[in-house]
Amino acid sequence: MHTVTFSLDPAPAPVQVPTGALLTEAARRAGVEIAQPCGGQGRCGRCAVRIATGGVRRRSTLRLSAADVAAGMALACQSVVEGDATVVVPPQEQIERHLTTDLTAAEVVVPAGYDPARAQPLRRLALTLPPPSLDDQTADWARLQTALRGHAGLENVAVSLPLLARLGTVLRQGHWRVTVLVDTAAAGAPRLIDLQPGHTPADAPVWGAAVDIGTTTVTVWLVDLTTGRVAAQAAEYNGQIARGEDVISRIIYAGKNGEGGAELRDLVLGTITKLLERAARRAGTTPDTVVKATVAGNSTMMHLFLGLPATSIRLMPFVTGVNHVPSFTARDVGLPIHPEATVDCLPGVASYVGADISAGVLAAGVDDSPMISLFLDIGTNGETVLGSQEWLATCACSAGPAFEGAGVLHGMRATRGAIEEVWIDGHTFEPTCRVIGGGPARGLCGSGLISLLAELFITGVIDKGGNINLTLPTPRVRAGDHGPEYVVAWADATQTGADIVITRVDIDNLLRAKAAIYAGFVVLADGVGVPLETVERVLIGGAFGKYINVEKAVEIGLLPDMPWERFHFLGNTAVRGAYLALLDRSARQRIADIAGRMTYIELSADNSFYDAFTSALFLPHTDLSRFPSVRVAATPVEGAV
Secondary structure: OOEEEEEEEOOOOOEEEEOOOEHHHHHHHOOOOOOOOOOOOOOOOOOEEEEEEEEEEEOOOOOOOHHHHHOOEEEHHHEEEEEEEEEEOOOOOOOOOOOHHHOOHHHOOOOOOOOHHHHOOEEEEEEEOOOOEOOEOOOHHHHHHHHHHHHHOOOOOEOOHHHHHHHHHHHHHOOOEEEEEEEOOOOOOOEEEEEEEOOOOOOOOOEEEEEEEOOOEEEEEEEEOOOOEEEEEEEEEOHHHHHOOOHHHHHHHHOOOOOHHHHHHHHHHHHHHHHHHHHHHHHOOOHHHEEEEEEEEOHHHHHHHHOOOOHHHHOOOOOOOOOOOOOEEHHHHOOOOOOOOEEEEOOOOEOOEOHHHHHHHHHHOHHHOOOOEEEEEOOOOOEEEEEOOOOEEEEOOOOOOHHHOOOOOOEOOOOOOEEEEEEEOOOOOOEEEEEOOOOOEOEEOHHHHHHHHHHHHHOOOEOOOOOEOOOOOOOOEEEEOOEEEEEEEOHHHEOOOOOEEEEHHHHHHHHHHHHHHHHHHHHHHHHOOOOHHHOOEEEEEOOHHHHOOHHHHHHOOOOOOOOHHHEEEEEOHHHHHHHHHHHOHHHHHHHHHHHHHOEEOOHHHOHHHHHHHHHOOOOOOOOHHHOHHHHHHOOOOOOOO
């Protein structure tokens, strides 16, 4: 195999790579990670690098302008090394915004009446065993089994080989006084989790972890199971983002070269490991003391976490490998907690309605309320649940990652420098922006895009079809390299030294995303015969929902036009549901019941979805009677054409 010399700025030294290697692979060999938000499909344009010298061939210039190509820019995921080359990688996005879930453990309220003796399947027992003698030569394991049977009524307790190997030493270290931890909910038989010499104080913590593996963010709550108290929380952006910002991109990446799946699994395990270490440090313990974990996540995240093939999720007829995952030990899963810890992956419903939604329905209380509730998780998949204590129906639509900044020319995640709120003067068409962290802007995050789209529409900069009015008396509207655009920030006020704009193509992507979400819950409501106006509560889960401005989300037709008091933002309901399942076996059973009760509607098989989607591709909608409050607000303003 012929190799060439590849130099990378900021890599410390050149490396040898085979000819034909993708720039992303060559960069990895040089120790530099290049983010691939679209999973290496060349759709997002955010892996652009500059070719300083040498032989690099572009297989695609999608998302690059003629000026970009002239300046030597290339998409790293779509360009190959064909000779000695030097490539410059611009600074990659860094996650600088501290997530609220990383700081608010004190706000988590322990369920009223929590009683670990009743609710917990984990039992900690302080046992004193009679020592062996010449008259009593009972084997160590049989001796412990007798004590478990006599003191706790536990029969046929299972034990792993590593624990069995420690048993004799622990019993003798403790002078036949030992503390054992048994999982009584283990499938088949109770299972020994841990044993320690001596008697552990009754009020000593028993540590558990609730984990939510989100497509964008991973969250860990460290919980003392003896009290139910959340001792520490930690949250971080999912390391898999570098290989794809949406589930489809990651499924495609997982199937590459037979190694993508293992790489994605390692990335998410690395993220969880970092969070467990951070949370344990805050709680004054170590991850290896965690003896139980519950895990929520969408179906794709769960498959990638466990190293299961996920390809069938994106292929007709959209079938998962598994919805109800059996319990495993941490040793089996690869989690860096106590190796015998029970890892309980919560049950999901279908390919695009996973355990994050069934756990979220529990946390939101949809399943035990007489009120008709609409539960939304606004994100890449746009999952929706409609129902009450009597019935539950659910669907998911592929909204795409536009509201998370992908597929938008100057889109970015909610990090320092992102514009998160925009106001436009209806007379001068000049914008005022709020930037995360203050200072010059670097791009637009999801909440900023919603705000900007609404302001552009309300002030007449764009019409209901998203067309930019180039006749307005302002230099903010112009024809750019990517078509008509509106300048949100001039170059001298940005971190990049370039204008931040929103283009007609960007607006189309946003309109498709919001139309998919709106059409999803409209078709779901119509399908079960519930008029949308009769919905009594709109419950919005997910961290992203906390930053949405309701008024502006209604103005663009993302959320239904209802009285504001019906909207409730619940934050991360998936981790809350995982926490409740961690505490109480009855809550865990309730999640399984929820998953079993939900009627799943596959929108791709519903002919009405396309019609609803097409109607929602306008601002706020083709049927303005659905949005009476916006109809008033969107009257023409002075200067608009």
